[in-house]
Amino acid sequence: MASCIRRLSIAVSGLGRIGARHANHFLHHTPRAELTAVFSPDPREITWAKENLEPWGVTIYTDYDNMLKHIGLEAVCIATVTTVHAEQSIKAIKSGKHVLCEKPLSTDLSLCQKVLDSARAHPHLKVMCGFSRRFDSSYLAAYQSTLAGCIGRPTILRSQTCDKYDPSVAFVQYAQFSGGIFVDCNIHDIDLALWFLSAGTPDKGLPKLRTVTAVGVTALEPALAKYGDVDNGIGIVEFYDGQIAYFYSSRMNAPGQHDMTEIIGTSGKLSVNAHPTSGLLESHLANGIHRDIPQNFFERYEHAFVEEAKQFTDAVLDNKPVPIDLESSIQAVYIGTILQESLRSEKKISFDRKGNRVKEWNGSAPGIAESQIRAEL
Amino acid sequence: MASCIRRLSIAVSGLGRIGARHANHFLHHTPRAELTAVFSPDPREITWAKENLEPWGVTIYTDYDNMLKHIGLEAVCIATVTTVHAEQSIKAIKSGKHVLCEKPLSTDLSLCQKVLDSARAHPHLKVMCGFSRRFDSSYLAAYQSTLAGCIGRPTILRSQTCDKYDPSVAFVQYAQFSGGIFVDCNIHDIDLALWFLSAGTPDKGLPKLRTVTAVGVTALEPALAKYGDVDNGIGIVEFYDGQIAYFYSSRMNAPGQHDMTEIIGTSGKLSVNAHPTSGLLESHLANGIHRDIPQNFFERYEHAFVEEAKQFTDAVLDNKPVPIDLESSIQAVYIGTILQESLRSEKKISFDRKGNRVKEWNGSAPGIAESQIRAEL
Amino acid sequence: MASCIRRLSIAVSGLGRIGARHANHFLHHTPRAELTAVFSPDPREITWAKENLEPWGVTIYTDYDNMLKHIGLEAVCIATVTTVHAEQSIKAIKSGKHVLCEKPLSTDLSLCQKVLDSARAHPHLKVMCGFSRRFDSSYLAAYQSTLAGCIGRPTILRSQTCDKYDPSVAFVQYAQFSGGIFVDCNIHDIDLALWFLSAGTPDKGLPKLRTVTAVGVTALEPALAKYGDVDNGIGIVEFYDGQIAYFYSSRMNAPGQHDMTEIIGTSGKLSVNAHPTSGLLESHLANGIHRDIPQNFFERYEHAFVEEAKQFTDAVLDNKPVPIDLESSIQAVYIGTILQESLRSEKKISFDRKGNRVKEWNGSAPGIAESQIRAEL
Amino acid sequence: MASCIRRLSIAVSGLGRIGARHANHFLHHTPRAELTAVFSPDPREITWAKENLEPWGVTIYTDYDNMLKHIGLEAVCIATVTTVHAEQSIKAIKSGKHVLCEKPLSTDLSLCQKVLDSARAHPHLKVMCGFSRRFDSSYLAAYQSTLAGCIGRPTILRSQTCDKYDPSVAFVQYAQFSGGIFVDCNIHDIDLALWFLSAGTPDKGLPKLRTVTAVGVTALEPALAKYGDVDNGIGIVEFYDGQIAYFYSSRMNAPGQHDMTEIIGTSGKLSVNAHPTSGLLESHLANGIHRDIPQNFFERYEHAFVEEAKQFTDAVLDNKPVPIDLESSIQAVYIGTILQESLRSEKKISFDRKGNRVKEWNGSAPGIAESQIRAEL
Incomplete structure (x- = not known):
């Protein structure tokens, strides 16, 4: 049949x-x-x-x-x-x-x-x-809790993406076209910030960018510097109306992949992956208790990718909105590029409420195309 | 195409x-x-x-x-x-x-x-x-560690199966044909004991049954008693050559499904699910830190069931041995029924090295069919 | 001054x-x-x-x-x-x-x-x-929760005492006068059982002993056998009125001292030390995440000993009852010795409601002095 | 006698x-x-x-x-x-x-x-x-690991101080003289940064300040703004020679006191208090698993304060150096005040290798006394 x-x-x-x-x-x-x-x-x-x-x-x-x-x-x-x-x-x-x-x-x-x-x-x-993390069961549960008001108004978001160091990966070469660590790694964290903080904006829309600051170091791969990149980056993104996200990314996490996120609200905090583990096994051996963590993003998010494929398919077949808004995804890229710019220029970069960059003292205005994009979004 | x-x-x-x-x-x-x-x-x-x-x-x-x-x-x-x-x-x-x-x-x-x-x-x-647990990634990792000798000789196994209490489930009626709590719940734990302890027997075969003792209480469902059953059971199974397994089963675990297993060897211990959780989310709220656990066996073992289907299919198509030996599965049932008998009779039941029951003082010999089965296995 | x-x-x-x-x-x-x-x-x-x-x-x-x-x-x-x-x-x-x-x-x-x-x-x-554990802050918090009714009626208690294996300790010689593993190690667990389960007896008095069963193995120290002792012991103690305690003790826990206790009630469970650690530090290294546990009972209970000294002193100076009843402490020893006897005799030992041993088929009555003691207690 | x-x-x-x-x-x-x-x-x-x-x-x-x-x-x-x-x-x-x-x-x-x-x-x-945290056993163990080279060169330090929200505390009034959240709360985190990162500076001396950026929000106490303060602050401190510390402080952590620190080196990470708890008790109740955390800094650091008193006393009586260098403690205050200034001015503040502030475009030079202090330190 x-x-x-x-x-x-x-x-x-x-x-x-x-x-x-x-x-x-x-x-x-x-x-x-x-x-x-x-x-x-x-x-x-x-x-x-x-x-x-x-x-x-x-x-x-x-x-x-x-x-x-x-x-x-x-x-x-x-x-x-x-x-x-x-x-x-x-x-x-x-x-x-x-x-x-x-x-x-x-x-x-x-x-x-x-x-x-x-x-x-x-x-x-x-x-x-x-953005696969949006389909991870732990992040989904956190988002449901946030919507349900369990933590009050989401105010601060901390999120990190830390990859296992792999000396065999040519990430110095890769850095030429990856967009840099904030675009390549923290893009997920930025997306999570837009997702979770939207639940606390006055109009439930995307939070409005206010300032961006980033710093970083090349701890293991000094050659990254020639591409304006780092192997450890830290960034702060302020939004209007009292919300802040801050990020960390690293390419040198020893035991494996450890990303984690905290969504901090006015009456509680949701913590995703503060206690990383690759399963439910712990080994009690002569030199202490040990556990493993996922070795890469795929081990961590395997089921999220499957769920993503399913939800995209359902959205098409059932003609429903896709679960992730395209504007939001572009805004995530935008914030990533501004973080990378801040890293390179060593400047704090500011925006007015309309999303236009605030002109800086040294006359180095943002590219025209860029601000137009921002105005339109 | x-x-x-x-x-x-x-x-x-x-x-x-x-x-x-x-x-x-x-x-x-x-x-x-x-x-x-x-x-x-x-x-x-x-x-x-x-x-x-x-x-x-x-x-x-x-x-x-x-x-x-x-x-x-x-x-x-x-x-x-x-x-x-x-x-x-x-x-x-x-x-x-x-x-x-x-x-x-x-x-x-x-x-x-x-x-x-x-x-x-x-x-x-x-x-x-x-036996779905054998396909769970945490148990599989524990088994690989055991085979690799990480814990020395596996000697003691502790395992529990605790279900969330559900007053709407007619488990009193169900008790009539479930075989009792040791057959119905602890059968998985017994199977794990046979699996893990086999890695430590002199011939790597099934451990040989020596004594069985079980006790229990009806804490929430006194009516279970009429079927010779309990809602909380504890059993000890001794094997020859210095191995012991002990079990706990409960039908009244408040937050959900919590089974766990410890495999204790001469130089280390493997612990599966000592820190139960349904994911990577924790909520930091005014009255403390909270996490959820799976609500039932299916939430806990969903991926194991998928893996079981896959491995069975592979075994058939590729004409390989199935991953779980049928004799072992029957031995698990047998041990479960002896535990249940020990619960009901309030006796410790002993076996000789050949698997025959040691006759007891009151002349209540085991059924003939049963001992023949044991002799043959 | x-x-x-x-x-x-x-x-x-x-x-x-x-x-x-x-x-x-x-x-x-x-x-x-x-x-x-x-x-x-x-x-x-x-x-x-x-x-x-x-x-x-x-x-x-x-x-x-x-x-x-x-x-x-x-x-x-x-x-x-x-x-x-x-x-x-x-x-x-x-x-x-x-x-x-x-x-x-x-x-x-x-x-x-x-x-x-x-x-x-x-x-x-x-x-x-x-009994130092009674002064440990985690056990005290568990006891307060139990008294407050958080877990309903305390019904099952599981408790273990596992020491780090130390080949230099002459515990084979020590076994001659230690009373055996159930008296030496599990005595603390038995004391906890009497303490916590009393909160669920009909009269809030000590739970009444019903049956005792114990088994064990000599996994690392075969010479213990000559003193009727083992290096890993498991015991079950049934009490009248539907309460059970079961115990594990080991002298071969690889990473250090790991005792833990679960108090299981009709509506919840309290778990003490399921996630053992010697502090708040975890090391994320190339081969996984590691933590240490206390190396011995003193590292684990240092502050409890100080509290014990303080509370004893207060009881004397302020003429208040001491926090641990002497009869209870003697009952703990008694249960320990019966567990050890059960280990040696390989018998399940039963008691009537008055605390007298139920005579066994082979005529080996308990010592007279002992049953008199029991009757009096 | x-x-x-x-x-x-x-x-x-x-x-x-x-x-x-x-x-x-x-x-x-x-x-x-x-x-x-x-x-x-x-x-x-x-x-x-x-x-x-x-x-x-x-x-x-x-x-x-x-x-x-x-x-x-x-x-x-x-x-x-x-x-x-x-x-x-x-x-x-x-x-x-x-x-x-x-x-x-x-x-x-x-x-x-x-x-x-x-x-x-x-x-x-x-x-x-x-600085009491330096006497906490978990921080001490982390410091020993760092000195022993377990994590390679300490490169990034993340540290947070989050207090339980207490509406009855007049911290708005207190803000007038507390120096602000970075001086009052994060001073401990800054001290830890100086301590741990010193282990990775070229000369094992204090890391040399390079840039300071801070942001914050008044999520629960808008009145703090009039004193130039916030109830949630985030700061980044760059040091010369490739080290960064970043900080979070909050006065609205719902369940209690949660400070934590990660020391990230080129080959590993040490994590202190990622899994906060006030003891070893967890409650498994109908709505999940719960644990408490310390309610204030004193519950968290009680034993560290005792150790601090002891080590100070020993240093005096035995004429040994005190365990915390006074210059380091003043530098911690200095960094805290600069963070607070950055918060208020919304500027990133830079320093040359000698510790002098890099003059900014708008001519607002740092106070003379201040730069002299820096030059001398």
Whole structure:
């Protein structure tokens, strides 16, 4: 007896570390979706796809545009390198596909804006940026508590993203196009700040940016400095109406991946992952008690990624709003770039209530394109 | 492009709380398996199946024997009430199907033995009893540590199964056929004891039963007494060659499901779930710090059930041994029934090295069938 | 200006590991007490006392009877080897001194009884057995919660005492006079059981003993067997009116001292030390997260010992009842000896409601003296 | 027999919340010290002293200068209101007394400098500012680990001081003279930063200040704004040579006192109090698992205060350096005042390697006295 279920035909673009995961999730763990096509320009990724995806009936493309023409294709999950996220998103939208794009849309705000313009020009299409933590059960529970008023007004948010140090990873080279540590790592924390603090703004909209300050050090990788980057960064973002977020990111956390978040309200605090662990096992050995923590973001967020795929699919099939607003995702990139700018300029950067930068004494005005973007958002 | 993957055609028998989960897992989360048929005699379960399974191409049967004749069916997952587990398993085996049966095979040892006889008569079929904890990542990590010698020789095992008290559950009535608290709840703990302690027996085989003692109280449900049952039970099982397991089970754990296990070796201890939590969220509120724990076994073991389905499927398709030995599963039932007998008789029950009961002063010898079963195992 | 505070003149008998601690506490951390004398027959201990106590004005005696004659002495803290606890207690009582005696009074019940007789004959004297855990802040908080009804009726108590394995300790030799692991280690757990479960007995008195079962293994020290002892013991004690305590003791806990207790009531559970740690520090290193635990009972209970000294002193000076009832302390020893007997005889031992042993099939009646003691208590 | 121990004759000035504690510690828990005198101008405090101190032979003074003339007095512990710390310290030093002064010496840097000048003019006297956390066992263990190189080079320090919100405390009025939240609360965190980061500076000296940024909000007490203060503050302090400390302070932590510190090095992290708790008790109740945390700094640091008294006494009697360097304590105040200034001015404040402020665009140079102090330190 054949299935009569309506399933979303989706393709995954890019089959690197995270793309392969997305492909696997849409293929095997998202019942209402059907992975029908994938794209990769990389021979090794294609070899992997031939072995792991093709036997399940997935068509492999080495040309992104051709993939978009796959018969019946309805949606694309974009998981290529960041530099082509925006272009691929726009192409997909223009060819009438729903889009789930890995974060960030781009490290270039004007490109982000173009994706937003495309999405607005195609309001029947769902376009979402994949911030996986929003689908993690612990963060979801924290958000429900926040909405329920358990902590009063959310006022301060502290959040960190700390990766295990891996000397074999060429993150110095990677720093050239990652956008820097605040865009690459803290983008998740910024997104969480926008999400949680919105619950406490006067109009429940995005909190309004007021000042940005960032500092950092190159503790293990001095060569990062030539790209204006660091391996440990700390940033403070003030919002209007009395809210503050502050962030820490590190590429040298010894035991593994340790991100954590505190949402501090006027009558309580929610703490996510203050006591990190990779499971429920502890070893009581001669030199003390030990536990492991996740080694990377994927071990930490595996189930969140599956839930993300599911909720995006549901939003498309049931024509519901996607769970993450695109403007918010672009604002997260914007704040990340301003933090990175503050790191490099060693300046505190201020904004007026309309989101325009407050001109500074030395005449170094922000780029025009940028402030226009801000005014429009 | 069509899939060319070989998938296992499996049916699920019984669509109650746990059966519906199994159906869902084989349908949506076990890529190499295909749920093709289900059986239930229950109108509400059939209504559920029509809504949730039939649209995916699953055939619904109201007659178990007919389901076994489903074209191409290769395996059956049995999740009906315990009283028909054995009969359905034997029928499935005799019709050439691989069997994954929910624990326990039966609370009647002679029926367990018959399933074992059938399985032995069909050695090309995979027959496994589903003890889900063996597929939980924390228990698996503990087992790997044990095998790796991290704790020396495993010597003492403490394990508990504590369910949230639910006054609406008719567990007094349920006690009539559950086999009692040691068979119903601690069976998992007993299975864990056999698994972990085997790593420390002289021949790496099952530890040999030496004595069994159990006590209990009816703290919340005095009516349990008429079925020889309790709502809190404590048991000690001694094995030959210096190993002991001790167990606690309770039906009145206030915040939810809290099972935990300690595997104590000559040079270390592994502790699973000493610090129970349902996730990574803690709430810091005016009256202290709070966290939640899973509300039931399914919240606790959801991913383990998925892994169980996957490993069973792999074992069949790849013709590998199933991960849980059937004799071990029957031995777990046996120990559970002896614990229950010890609870009822208020006696400590002893066995010789061959597994025969040591005759007691009052002449109340164990049933003949039982000792024969033991001698054979 | 001189102090006009009335202070209790107290002596400490025995300056071994625990005696030296008591001396220090009464000398420096019990403001209302004044350590005026000490007794030790051991030259090394005397050397220590000359250096550490004598300069503070403490008189050292090498004869216990002479120490009792120290001018103005009002109380004695007895911390010698267990074998002389009872004799020294009785002598102190007879010479009109208040007594704080380290646990146990004796491993010989008839000697315990004699101390009790002496104490009853001198009702104006305070006589207390020092069970330090009762003065630990976590246990005290648990007890307050229990009394406040937070967990309903206390029904099940689980408690363990696990010492760090120290191959240099001659505990095989020590086993000859320690009374065995249930008397030596679990005595504290038994005392806690009597304390907490009393809050749930019909008359708030001591719970009435019903059955005792114990087992054990010699995992690291086979030579213990010749003294009828083990290095890992598990015992169950049933009480009348639906209460059970079960215990574990071990001499091979790898990382240090880990005792813990759960008090399980009809509507909640209190857990003391499920997440052991020696402080608030965790180390996040390349191979995971680590923490230490106390290395011995003194690290764990240091502040409890100080509190014990303080409360005993207050009870004497203010003529209040001592916080631990002497009958309860003797009952703890009694239960410990019965557990040890059950371990050795491999029998479950039963009692009627009056506390008399139920005669067993093989005619091995309990000793007469013992049952008389029980009847009287 | 009288004591022949040499004990330090010490007085306590101020018997408020913290002064009464100090008096108690020197009186009862510092064996080598003898509390001989106290000073308070407050009738309620004097009443308390008459009841609690006088009977132990302590002389009460209502005039500080008279107290300094107490026969045999050798040292003074100053625990009055902050505004007289410096003056009383200088008087004590000039009269030849050793000084343990509560933090901070003053919120006025020039007064701090005067104390330092006095101390330097009397090098035989011990002068120490009491930063109690340095005597906490968990912080001490972390410091030992840091010195032992367990975490590589200490690079980033995060530290927070969060007090329980107490609407009855007049902290708005208090804000007038507290120096502000960064001086009042985070001073401890700053001191910890100086302590731990010194272990990673090129010369093991104090880390050299580079930039200071602070922000804050008045979430619960808007009236704080009129004193340039906030109830939640966040600050970042950059040091030269690649070290950063960042701080959070709050006066609205719902469950109680929660300070915590992370010391992040190039190969590991030490975490103090990430999992706050007031003991080892957890309650498993119908609505989840609960634990309490300390209600105030004293519950958290009680034993650290005792240790501080002991180590100060030992330093004097044994003529050893005091454990906390006075320059470091003044630098902590200085950094706190700069953070507070940054909060108020909304500017990032920079320093050159010599510690002089980098002149800012608007011409608002730092006070001359201040930069001179910095140059000298």
